[in-house]
Amino acid sequence: MAAKGDKKSVDFHQVLLSAAQSMVRLKHPERLLKMITRFIDAKVKLSHTSFLILDEKKNHFLFIDSKGSRRFPVSLLKVDMDYPLVEWFQVLKRKMRIKEDYLYLPQLEKWSHNGRYRYTSQTNPETFEKIKKAMSDFKAELVVPGYYKKSLIGLLLLGKKTNDCRFTPSEISFFQILTQDCSMAVKNAQYYQDLISQNQELETRLHEIEKLRQKEQETYYQIMRSLAQQVHAKDPYTFGHINQVERLGMMVAKEMKLDLSGRQKDILSAGLILHDVGKIGIPDSVLKKPDRLTPDEWEIMKTHVEKGVKILEPLTDFKEVAEIVRSHHERYDGTGYPRGLKGDQIPIEARIVSVVDAFHAIVSTRCYDAGRPIEDAFQELERCAGSQFDPKVVEAFVTAMKRDMKKRGVGVWIEEDQGHS
Amino acid sequence: MKTLLVVDDEPEICDFLKLFFEERKYQVRTATSGQEALDMIPKVKPQVVLLDVHMPGMDGLTALKRIKETYSDIKVIMVTALETREKIEEAIRYGADNYITKPLSLEYLEKDVREKVAHLAGEKISQRE
Numbered sequence: 001m002a003a004k005g006d007k008k009s010v011d012f013h014q015v016l017l018s019a020a021q022s023m024v025r026l027k028h029p030e031r032l033l034k035m036i037t038r039f040i041d042a043k044v045k046l047s048h049t050s051f052l053i054l055d056e057k058k059n060h061f062l063f064i065d066s067k068g069s070r071r072f073p074v075s076l077l078k079v080d081m082d083y084p085l086v087e088w089f090q091v092l093k094r095k096m097r098i099k100e101d102y103l104y105l106p107q108l109e110k111w112s113h114n115g116r117y118r119y120t121s122q123t124n125p126e127t128f129e130k131i132k133k134a135m136s137d138f139k140a141e142l143v144v145p146g147y148y149k150k151s152l153i154g155l156l157l158l159g160k161k162t163n164d165c166r167f168t169p170s171e172i173s174f175f176q177i178l179t180q181d182c183s184m185a186v187k188n189a190q191y192y193q194d195l196i197s198q199n200q201e202l203e204t205r206l207h208e209i210e211k212l213r214q215k216e217q218e219t220y221y222q223i224m225r226s227l228a229q230q231v232h233a234k235d236p237y238t239f240g241h242i243n244q245v246e247r248l249g250m251m252v253a254k255e256m257k258l259d260l261s262g263r264q265k266d267i268l269s270a271g272l273i274l275h276d277v278g279k280i281g282i283p284d285s286v287l288k289k290p291d292r293l294t295p296d297e298w299e300i301m302k303t304h305v306e307k308g309v310k311i312l313e314p315l316t317d318f319k320e321v322a323e324i325v326r327s328h329h330e331r332y333d334g335t336g337y338p339r340g341l342k343g344d345q346i347p348i349e350a351r352i353v354s355v356v357d358a359f360h361a362i363v364s365t366r367c368y369d370a371g372r373p374i375e376d377a378f379q380e381l382e383r384c385a386g387s388q389f390d391p392k393v394v395e396a397f398v399t400a401m402k403r404d405m406k407k408r409g410v411g412v413w414i415e416e417d418q419g420h421s
Numbered sequence: 422m423k424t425l426l427v428v429d430d431e432p433e434i435c436d437f438l439k440l441f442f443e444e445r446k447y448q449v450r451t452a453t454s455g456q457e458a459l460d461m462i463p464k465v466k467p468q469v470v471l472l473d474v475h476m477p478g479m480d481g482l483t484a485l486k487r488i489k490e491t492y493s494d495i496k497v498i499m500v501t502a503l504e505t506r507e508k509i510e511e512a513i514r515y516g517a518d519n520y521i522t523k524p525l526s527l528e529y530l531e532k533d534v535r536e537k538v539a540h541l542a543g544e545k546i547s548q549r550e
Contacts (some may be wrong), residue, residue, distance in 0.1 A: 060524075060526075062524060070440075072437060073431065073433045073434045073437050075502070075523060075524065076434050076437070076523055076524060076525065077524050077525060077526070077527060078524035078525065078526055079526065080526050080528075083526070083528065137527055137528070137531075138527075
């Protein structure tokens with residue numbers, strides 16, 4: 001594409017290709033724009049080569065770089081949006097129906113003497129004079145625009161050639177493509193940066209939301225834990241119950257070699273602690289009744305299961321825990337409540353809660369039944385294995401308990417950690 | 422003769438503004454520090470001083486104060502990259518005639534300098550009358 005005369009000085013075609021290629025997906029195109037400015041300055045020999053880029057936030061153009069004997073101090077100057085050179089490429093050029101997408105001083109002279117251009121309220125013969133003055137202010141012989149979606153974002157200002165020759169059409173079209181490529185590269189990089197910072201902002205927000213959510217859930221869990229403690233405080237016969245139940249339950253789970261990694265341990269622990277939290281909604285007249293409950297009272301008592309589930313509902317992290325609470329009065333043979341689940345349909349954690357809770361009830365001094373020796377409790381559990389309880393859980397429980405008792409001294413059941421966790 | 426004194430610690434900016442205003446028929450002298458500017462004023466007798474705020478040694482605000490104390494008729498335009506409200510208020514208190522922030526528009530700078538010179542000429546005429 002380069003004219004014969006150009007080839008001696010600069011192989012524009014090659015420069016253009018390599019520049020365009022290296023600009024694709026460039027994160028920091030400023031450095032390359034500086035290099036291109038320097039390259040033009042070194043090869044084309046102009047009084048100056050200056051590259052202006054739109055600063056969208058500030059809404060003016062700034063120098064990326066300026067080279068040559070008549071260069072501009074880049075930090076000193078800006079070009080406003082209503083500056084004639086900017087207006088020309090944004091609006092006026094189209095209004096005046098001028099096809100050439102560059103400003104070249106010799107051509108401008110021709111235009112202004114020709115006088116056949118369309119003038120409107122915004123354009124008149126003086127428009128050319130304003131443009132000429134602006135080009136003279138910036139010592140520009142040739143001004144080449146770069147666009148992104150029809151809006152001007154780059155301006156290449158080129159001073160006079162030092163040998164006083166004119167720019168050839170092929171040089172002008174080379175600078176046009178180059179400026180266009182550079183502008184696109186800048187815009188792409190800006191979008192890329194915007195995208196990154198938007199992403200970071202989004203991630204920070206999500207992180208904050210997640211932290212808040214966790215905090216909220218922790219707070220809620222603490223409230224529930226104290227609720228659960230209150231339930232048992234209301235019921236003086238099972239004081240210390242939940243801490244014991246938790247300890248024994250974890251012991252069984254370990255004996256059964258259940259997977260307690262990650263959240264599993266917390267789920268089981270919360271299930272053990274919170275299984276009776278719904279009792280907070282049971283009237284004291286029923287909960288604290290020293291006599292055996294009437295069938296109606298039993299129905300009321302049974303609602304503590306659903307009430308517990310309701311209490312846990314707001315906690316999105318506690319779905320599995322709610323499931324344990326819902327299932328801790330199910331029986332292995334399917335005759336339990338509220339859903340009549342059977343065998344493996346009942347979550348293993350609920351099957352553990354059921355055994356441990358029953359054991360604790362048996363050995364604790366209850367209002368309706370004096371506390372019985374531990375051996376009795378084991379017998380009772382074993383008797384109900386397969387009907388009320390999962391036999392595997394009972395077996396693991398008894399094994400683990402016996403080993404634990406042996407360690408502490410035969411036949412001694414110590415209620416540890418009473419009243420505190 | 423319209424005489425302008427450009428004070429900036431960056432020689433490149435001094436040179437550029439000197440050339441720019443010389444082409445617009447000003448006599449232009451440059452200084453790269455506040456002290457140098459103060460030393461030059463009695464000889465150069467500028468009508469307008471373009472004064473950078475941030476310079477090593479004597480800064481622009483101190484220079485402004487000194488200039489205005491001695492030569493109240495010299496118009497001083499502050500030029501700076503920084504624009505804190507305190508600095509601007511301080512400059513106005515010392516008698517700055519304008520405060521232009523970098524990056525600046527050449528068009529605006531030229532217009533402002535032209536107006537300051539014209540204003541001075543007007544004052545002189547009214548004094549004579």
